[in-house]
Amino acid sequence: MSNIQTRIINIVSNNRDISKETGRILKHKLEKNGFFVPEIFDANADLIVCIGGDGSFLRTLHENNFPDIPIIGINTGHLGFFQELSPYQLDEFIFRYEKGDYITQELHLVEAIICTKKHCVEIVGINEIAIKGDKSRTLHLNISLDDSFLEKFSGDGVLVATPTGSTAYNYSLGGSIVDPRLDLLQITPIAPIATTAYRSFTSSIIVPKDSTIKIYPEYAFENSILIITDGMEYKHDKIEEIHLRMSDLKPKILRLKTYDFWNKAKEKFL
Template identity: 30%
Template sequence: MRFSVLSKGDSTSNALMQRIITYLQDFELIYDEAEPDIVISVGGDGTLLYAFHRYSSRLDKVAFVGVHTGHLGFYADWLPDEIEKLVIAIAKTPYQVVEYPLLEVIIRYRHGGKETKYLGLNESTVKSTVGTLVMDVEIRGEHFERFRGDGLCVSTPSGSTAYNKALGGAIIHPAIHAIQLAEMASINNRVFRTVGSPLILPAHHTLMLKPVYVHDFNVTIDHLNVMHRDVKSIQFRVADEKVRFARFRPFPFWKRVHDSFISGEG
């Protein structure tokens, strides 16, 4: 088996990374940054997001596992003092692959040019570069509403516990192949009106945002933040691709939610 390890970059994470590499090589596993079968991230959920984007062209061939050196993460669920147990599990036991849905984002431009495609593990946000965001929202090719406000957030089920939750969105189990649209401070009065609630769209529905006045936007994809100019439309849907996680023990999604937001542990 070939493996790669990515670190958050702090001294604790770097030291753990070196231990993992040494231990796995002792078990005669091959360290291969270019074409790993398994990618181990050491740090937190942000480190795993970085690992996901680094290997996004190999999603059908690689499985991810996270070790957290800070607080408990939704993706990074192994503790530093469990390193030996994790190494033995990787080296000696077949692992279960758990697949989570991803977000596909396609940005098209007014004057032609090549469209830009992204894959998101958590979410994508759209904000105006100046003032209020004004966007026509289409669902399955039909106009739904004209949004005015600070911005819009489209999240995956596994990302529903991140920025989406802070915006008042629902927490969705990753077994449900869907995307969620949540508003950021929408303007609602006698003149302007939005639905005012998060929308959950199934996998066969496409969400389209079309600019009304300005055409330059700040678009985030997970931790990436890119300015896009002269935008014609931004399309969101459940991606054909999936992210694969290597599971060596049960860690149910609702237990993660409980431990992260209710119990105060971790």
């Protein structure tokens, strides 16, 4: 175990009263056990504890640029699919953490390079990146997989989900639940139009981790595309192409050794 000077744990919480109170109690318990909890985020910490719901978990990773520090969540929200612990488990968590009774699991992220007529920008998604029509307009997208043309999609949009994100927006669209240990991407249509005039896939497509998904919009209205990553919307003028692939970033989530993905999936969804 590292010495006391390096036993630093960041606590991050949302602004709900229950989250702030849980954070206060956890800080007190950790300090009694010889840990140091800084007032501001420390990039040299051994662990991040995120208190809140799934939104707080996603926001913590985004706002801190996907740090190379394991993160564990305490659920004070609703579904809590990312969150490992409940507020009543603080003592158990500290005991098991000190014993090393945990594993770390890599999160496989998706990245998009978005090129407009003027420049290119990069965004990263933990759960997903979605391409949708602004003001509910129908999109027409030419989609290729590596060097193979896949389809001319028509509909509300497409979503590219990570294994972690398969149980999020992807699942509500009828996409497949994917074991997070798998390293792949999933392309899921959003309200596709499948008629004699338009031929779009109506089910999700699973692609290997080294694939590049290339999307070229056809515009009926300029600037009619929204890019949404983990619930955050971005608008870029005159997008010409979007390339999506698996990101090289691999933040780590800390799980107690009793964690089982499929048991959690049954608990949350069935």
